Amino acid sequence: ETGVTQTPRHLVMGMTNKKSLKCEQHLGHNAMYWYKQSAKKPLELMFVYSLEERVENNSVPSRFSPECPNSSHLFLHLHTLQPEDSALYLCASSQGRDRLPFFGQGTRLTVV
Amino acid sequence: KQEVTQIPAALSVPEGENLVLNCSFTDSAIYNLQWFRQDPGKGLTSLLLIQSSQREQTSGRLNASLDKSSGRSTLYIAASQPGDSATYLCAVSDTNAGKSTFGDGTTLTVKP
Numbered sequence: 445e446t447g448v449t450q451t452p453r454h455l456v457m458g459m460t461n462k463k464s465l466k467c468e469q470h471l472g473h474n475a476m477y478w479y480k481q482s483a484k485k486p487l488e489l490m491f492v493y494s495l496e497e498r499v500e501n502n503s504v505p506s507r508f509s510p511e512c513p514n515s516s517h518l519f520l521h522l523h524t525l526q527p528e529d530s531a532l533y534l535c536a537s538s539q540g541r542d543r544l545p546f547f548g549q550g551t552r553l554t555v556v
Numbered sequence: 557k558q559e560v561t562q563i564p565a566a567l568s569v570p571e572g573e574n575l576v577l578n579c580s581f582t583d584s585a586i587y588n589l590q591w592f593r594q595d596p597g598k599g600l601t602s603l604l605l606i607q608s609s610q611r612e613q614t615s616g617r618l619n620a621s622l623d624k625s626s627g628r629s630t631l632y633i634a635a636s637q638p639g640d641s642a643t644y645l646c647a648v649s650d651t652n653a654g655k656s657t658f659g660d661g662t663t664l665t666v667k668p
């Protein structure tokens with residue numbers, strides 16, 4: 445596979461569940477990102493990892509926990525979510541923070 | 557707090573027309589500015605990235621300009637095509653290459 449792959453594409457979870465979103469990039473990039481896109485709200489950058497270290501956390505609630513075990517994989521662990529967390533979660537990667545990011549197709553999350 | 561505004565919110569043009577999308581931001585202390593496109597039900601595609609020291613970037617029929625002092629960027633699309641129909645987003649990153657702020661987007665429709 446090439447590009448940025450996100451799994452699952454769709455996820456429905458209850459507020460007491462624990463789930464994880466996965467992102468994998470095959471582009472040799474060294475920076476990875478999680479974005480959140482909610483209905484009727486601007487896109488939000490949640491987390492940034494550069495060289496496997498978290499370099500940015502934009503005031504995201506602790507019920508979202510990112511993990512970057514290596515430069516090709518990025519996870520977003522979810523627990524005790526709220527219905528307002530329902531959104532499209534997008535992963536992206538880039539070769540350094542000065543280069544355009546490449547995006548995955550996203551995971552459509554619904555919290556019930 | 558950085559605020560990003562995109563005007564107009566929606567634009568409809570006949571095929572072949574040249575057009576300009578606008579993006580304004582309130583804090584001129586930015587690191588870079590990016591333009592993206594989003595097709596309905598799909599992820600994002602990065603279009604252009606302009607560093608704060610640059611004035612413009614070009615890719616094919618797209619040209620993005622940046623006037624940091626006035627807090628403005630424009631995306632110029634030449635000879636528009638129906639395939640250009642999408643929502644165009646701009647985003648600015650702050651001085652420390654950290655927090656990114658997105659606009660609400662301009663939805664472009666190019667009619668055959």
